[in-house]
Amino acid sequence: MDFWQKWSSRIKRIPLWTVGAGIGVLFLIVGFAEGQFTDIYRKAVMICLECIGIG
Numbered sequence: 775m776d777f778w779q780k781w782s783s784r785i786k787r788i789p790l791w792t793v794g795a796g797i798g799v800l801f802l803i804v805g806f807a808e809g810q811f812t813d814i815y816r817k818a819v820m821i822c823l824e825c826i827g828i829g
Contacts, residue, residue, distance in 0.1 A: 805811065
């Protein structure tokens with residue numbers, strides 16, 4: 775029981791937003807590793823060019 779009490783006190787010290795930010799960074803890294811960044815960037819450039827009237 776002493777083991778669980780030590781871990782529960784450590785978990786309470788970690789703010790919840792840091793866990794969410796860590797998960798977000800993890801998903802960004804996974805997306806970048808799979809090459810999704812280039813697809814999204816290409817779509818964003820095409821939308822911008824269409825709005826300007828060039829594309």
